[in-house]
Amino acid sequence: MNQTGLPARRTAHHLLMQITTEGRLMAELIAGGALNQLANDDRARAQRLATDALRGLDRADRMLKPYLKKTPPDHVMNALRLGVIELCGGEAAHGVVNAYVEIVGRNKRTQAMKGLTNAVLRKIAAEGPEGWEKRAVPLTPGWLRQPLVAAWGREAVVGMEAAHFSGAPLDLTAKTDADAVAKATGGTVLPTGSVRVTNAGQVTSLPGYDAGEWWVQDAAAAIPVKLLGDVKGRKVLDLCAAPGGKAMQLAAAGADVTAVDLSERRMERVQENLTRVGLKARTVVSDAFAFEETGFDAILLDAPCSATGTIRRHPDLPYAKDGSEFGALIDQQETMIDHALGLLKPGGRLVFCTCSLLPDEGEVQVEEALSRHSGLTVDTDVLRIPGVDPEWITQEGGLRLRPDYWSDLGGMDGFYVAVLQKAE
Template sequence: MKQTGLPARRTAHHLLMEITGAGRLMHELIAGGALTQLANEDRARAQRLATEALRGLDRADRMLKPYLKKTPPDHVMNALRLGVIELCSGEAAHGVVNAYVEIVGRNKRTQAMKGLTNAVLRKIADEGQAGWEKRAVPLTPGWLRQPLVAAWGRAAVAGMEAAHFAGAPLDLTAKTDPDAVAKATGGTVLPTGSVRLMAQGQVSALPGYETGDWWVQDAAAAIPVKVLGDVTGLKVLDLCAAPGGKALQLAAGGADVTAVDMSARRMARVSENLARVGLTAQTHVSDAFAFETTGFDAVLLDAPCSATGTIRRHPDLPYAKDGSEFGALIAQQEVMIDHALGLLKPGGRLVFCTCSLLPDEGEVQVEEALARHPDLRVDRDALNIPGIAPEWLTEEGGLRLRPDYWPDLGGMDGFYLAVLTKPPSAFH
């Protein structure tokens, strides 16, 4: 007899194994075909199961700990974690337990632990949702939690962890009329002008998708373009442009947009989105440092970074990464800022931003850029836009956004941005 739901569960287990064991990111696995063998409904289920397990992994481990004398092999531990997630969300115990016992039994190295898996999951089933809910909010893995606490304090990090555990609503940027998009989709207009939908469904089925009235973009990610103000007729470079939300914003605002990114696949998606919403931009597949056209009124540099600000939507990140590559990213950001400044015309503006929670990828980068270029100025006034709270402004003149902000509205991604103005004469 075929085990109902087994293909999705086996794939979710494979995703967890690759993320927690091999350090691979969810989007990389999906792009590599991890879900292609599944039926459509099983694809959604496998991704949802893996995502929920990652989001609640620390709580699942604490729930399992009393029933384990020692931590079992990863193959078994990830099966138990998935079992906890399903049992504590109300799935029938019989089907869940049998499925994960079978997954453990299919591996020759762990088949002897079928009995353990069965016994532990049946005890978890007895605790159920009540046992799950009495546990504390999952903690961020220590390698990341420690620098976050050092930067923002324990109370702020606890707020971020609550936002990470809750996940992210769906945010839309309207092409022209946020109020009309909110009315059509059943969303709410946020203080900064994005439209938020708390209930998520198939994006392409939402009203206005086919007619190009909006695109998906987290509210925090939409702010860097807003601080440029009126961009009508300005020559603007979007450096590191994919996935393209900012290029679409600039084009919708009337700018002459050049979008550059080194990924041909991701730039093809940018071009598709431009076409869907009826906007135009010049697109170039190029390494940022190989792009040397100058004379731009503004450059928007959303620099490659740790992406630690996106954990609400990508809970795999703190389990796939360990921070070892972040030093190279920070060094790259420094030289990218200098390169971007060289592409501006005299008096032009650079919006530097990263979707990071680490000050070394935000506040510190701007402080060091100002030290390298004494004539460079920070445009603090540019940050005076609707929806920005005064306490989000930083000492060096930037804007710090965090997941624990807007707790009653559903939070936001972690982000940093600053507007730097190039002096009328070239750097010396």
């Protein structure tokens, strides 16, 4: 970062504004070039600042509240939030305060609030990291917290929030030898076979990246493919395949894989990943409903969903979204299950999964699919694999994974998985 740190801070402020006021997602903003004008060090700094602010936003607001008679405009509030994050992270007060006073002053509508910004941040600086640590773990925004509490109970949600605040370590799926990958990267093999690396740094610099010995995939996301067991020589469809982790798992296990995704750009990334790790799969750019090839032994449907299970890695989600689009996603998941079942051979298996914490996108979908399709059953025996706690198996026969599980190991993404067996 340069002497003043202003370019990185201004960009972090821009990201925060776009997410909290325009409903944009961080990944969307970065893909659109939000960081392109920055030097490499400043890119990393800006993204880290914005991510840390989102992860601790509720706690930052609690620290600011005693010093604000009323909530200032968003432009000022987001500058103050970023200031809190830096000051409570141990950054020197002089540089931090001056930078955010300048950011507030550059906006004609908020120029008059430079003095407020200066005064408030200097009071925050006096509290420092000790004041930060006294505050409670940040709460999830109410629109999402309420249904989560209704589904899982307050104690469980408190555990999830602790996991969200802590963030996510880096999980890797080994192409062949998890123990060797763990040894090379300094990681640990998790109970389900994924490799977890803490303080990983630049992913592409880790041993084994260039040789294609592993790929990045959260431990929870790696479980659905494992539930299919031996797929060698089997014809398997990965529907909604991007970014390709599950397709690579299937290909590494010897399956005859067809990977389908709507986005040409995302499918290019899938092919790049397959090439890097030296695996093969047929890739098809198509809307899932337009793909009508039949006769698959197994289908993996990682359906579009709310992604509420990924907040550990994407803390922008609860601030960019408000839940208004989730009803349409739930309807889409229902029709995708029905479509996928039509592509299966008689006796074939459908692995339905979503990276969601909402039962309507998991448990309820399976219950309703069973009521719609005569002869459809849930295979619970396949869920009993190494590392899976039997208590994670749900009443309707699926597997519920949550961020508060494995708390001593660093948690996992929220996921729901069920293996549906089509009648012969």
